[in-house]
Amino acid sequence: MIVFDLTCGNDHSFEGWFASAADFDRQQQATQLNCPLCGNTTVHKGLQAPYVNTGSAPQAPQRGKPAPKSAAAAAQYTNIGAEVTRLIEHLIASTEDVGNEFPEEARKIHYQEAPERHIRGNASREEVEELRDEGIEVVAVPVPRHLMDKPH
Numbered sequence: 001m002i003v004f005d006l007t008c009g010n011d012h013s014f015e016g017w018f019a020s021a022a023d024f025d026r027q028q029q030a031t032q033l034n035c036p037l038c039g040n041t042t043v044h045k046g047l048q049a050p051y052v053n054t055g056s057a058p059q060a061p062q063r064g065k066p067a068p069k070s071a072a073a074a075a076q077y078t079n080i081g082a083e084v085t086r087l088i089e090h091l092i093a094s095t096e097d098v099g100n101e102f103p104e105e106a107r108k109i110h111y112q113e114a115p116e117r118h119i120r121g122n123a124s125r126e127e128v129e130e131l132r133d134e135g136i137e138v139v140a141v142p143v144p145r146h147l148m149d150k151p152h
């Protein structure tokens with residue numbers, strides 16, 4: 001299960017739950033997605049804390065710097081449910097934080113120049129699109145700051 005940070009054509013932010021990234025793409029193409037606030041069907045993913053799923057065993061978590069978050073993004077999580085919190089905690093615990101090295105590290109893993117593992121970190125929209133062009137699976141997941149900061 002993946003929770004995406006979504007934005008509609010009118011700049012409303014909301015969350016969507018999907019079985020996988022492919023499930024999101026399928027629903028998006030079928031225009032089954034619409035904004036809960038205005039009904040706009042132009043829905044796209046936010047790209048705040050992408051991670052690569054390489055299908056390998058998870059690595060021990062590392063503490064890292066939290067991704068910078070806007071006030072608007074932070075406000076979105078004031079009503080975060082326990083289930084969402086647990087999902088994100090699991091995600092953080094099972095990925096290695098590579099911070100701003102994310103695009104480079106994702107490439108190294110993809111081209112088998114680095115050990116295969118789950119990583120998370122920061123990337124711009126352009127960087128994520130470049131990775132996807134190279135066939136690297138990147139999933140954007142919104143992670144509240146207080147969870148990123150939590151020590152393990």
Ligand SMILES: [Zn+2]
Pocket residue numbers: 008009010011012035036037038039040
């Ligand atoms: Zn909207």
